[in-house]
Amino acid sequence: MRGFEPIAWIFQALTGIAMVFLITAHFLTTHANHEMLSYENAVSRLGSFEYKVFYFFLLLFVTFHAFNGLRAIILDTDGGMRRKKVVNAVISVIALVAFFYGAFLLSRF
Amino acid sequence: MGILSWFKYRSPFGIAFMLQRITGVVLLLYLCLHLVYLTSLQSKELYESLTSLTVSKQFFVFDSLLILCGIFHGLNGLRIVVHELGFAHEKRKPILAVLVVLTILGWVLGSYILYTALGD
Amino acid sequence: MRLLIRRFDEKSYWQSFEVPVKRGMTVLDALFYVRENLDPTLAFRASCRMGICGSCAVKINGKPRLACETQISKFKKEIKVEPIDNFKVIRDLVTEFEGFFAKHKKVKPYLIAEADYENPVEWLQTPKELSRYYVFSLCIKCGACASVCPASATLNGYLGPAALVSAYRFNEDSRDNGKEERLKIVSDSVGVWRCHSAMECSEVCPKQIEPAKAIQLLRRSLLR
Structure with missing residues (x-):
């Protein structure tokens, strides 16, 4: 393995595959029947250990995949590649903020 | 021409690439919005006022488009994973055709599930 | 007409x-x-x-x-x-093709191997070994692939499909010992990682080489 790029590439693929299933499950949980979206149901769902684990991994995968994808788009340009370190740093910070904010919301239940 | 040149290609694969980028950015923006939206779970009143606005038939068009973006991005992503691991390059045309059919089927099914759940 | x-x-x-x-x-x-x-x-x-x-x-x-x-x-x-x-x-x-050829040169598109010029011997290769890279050796450096590649369009430094095909072609050659050197070059951030499988190169290649496939196979060998 050579540096971050191959790891980013393989994780982009793995998280992508995982999310096809996780997001389908998330969609069916919340939208097959909209009673699941009532405040009480949403809070009790987020309070259960199983859903917490499920959402934690979904959050982890989705933030990595989304921001790594954005990074790939920006690095495809001359301007982005010239400032590669800045792009990597800024995107990592935004991704971490999004992840920790999501994790914080999850921890409130 | 800059980044606009990402959107000028004509082969079906170039179009799939372009749509993967566009739907990817749409889904990224949605992720950010979704995280902000979930902040409302801190307060019952706020959450209920927001859901009564967004979980509605007026919003169905946006939801349905979001389903389309998600399904296309997911299925096309699976196709790219297969090709990026070095497989099935020679069969890329039929694979793309199957992907288009599955995307449409998934979109219709997803939208139907959502629409039925919205009730009257 | x-x-x-x-x-x-x-x-x-x-x-x-x-x-x-x-x-x-x-x-x-x-x-x-x-x-x-x-x-x-x-x-x-x-x-x-x-x-x-x-x-x-x-x-x-x-x-x-x-x-x-x-x-x-x-x-x-x-x-x-x-x-x-x-x-x-x-x-x-x-x-202008200067940059295109410079990228080609960058991936060391030649056999890297020790040769004993005092006692020269033939480098034998079985048809099976030849078939591993033969199709990729048909590249004529016409630039059609790079002209439609979305990454090449916006990133000047990107090695591009043709150079990466060459890298794969020599890496798969049983007579070559320069695999590690080339992998180091193509694994740079302006190398294989900039390909996002738009497949435009494979669609236009006049020699039907499938450059996109060569790039992915190169990428796969980088995981080992």
Whole structure:
């Protein structure tokens, strides 16, 4: 393995595959029947250990995949590649903020 | 021409690439919005006022488009994973055709599930 | 047949020519007809006239093709000829290839192996070993792949499909010992990671090499 790029590439693929299933499950949980979206149901769902684990991994995968994808788009340009370190740093910070904010919301239940 | 040149290609694969980028950015923006939206779970009143606005038939068009973006991005992503691991390059045309059919089927099914759940 | 040529001399403009069509005539023949009979200032690049040298790649009706291998009879109304994209135009249909060749050189496109010149021996290779890279050795460096690659369009430094094909071709050669050196070069952030499988290169390659596949196989060997 050579540096971050191959790891980013393989994780982009793995998280992508995982999310096809996780997001389908998330969609069916919340939208097959909209009673699941009532405040009480949403809070009790987020309070259960199983859903917490499920959402934690979904959050982890989705933030990595989304921001790594954005990074790939920006690095495809001359301007982005010239400032590669800045792009990597800024995107990592935004991704971490999004992840920790999501994790914080999850921890409130 | 800059980044606009990402959107000028004509082969079906170039179009799939372009749509993967566009739907990817749409889904990224949605992720950010979704995280902000979930902040409302801190307060019952706020959450209920927001859901009564967004979980509605007026919003169905946006939801349905979001389903389309998600399904296309997911299925096309699976196709790219297969090709990026070095497989099935020679069969890329039929694979793309199957992907288009599955995307449409998934979109219709997803939208139907959502629409039925919205009730009257 | 009407031949519309995108010309460039300080500024870019379209010029139309009427060319008589003969059986078996190629777009390159039409360009030669224009230069010899209608406008001697028309500049284009061509050499072998048989799809081997890779000089005459131009955009014909929106798609990069070798002018020498494109029959005029393929088109009904008119033929639009333009220089290929993602390359700087020098004049008319002639584009700057220096950067393209520099990238090719960068991946060390030659056998790296110890040879005993005092007691030379043949380097044997089985047909099976040859078949691992043969198709990728057919690249004629025409630049069609790089002209449609979205990453090459926005990132000057990106090695591009042709150079990466060369890297894979030599890495898969049983006589070569330079695999590690090349993998180091192609695993740079302007190397294989910039390919996002738009497959445009494989779609336009006049030799049907499937550059996109070579890039992915290269990427796969980087995971080991």
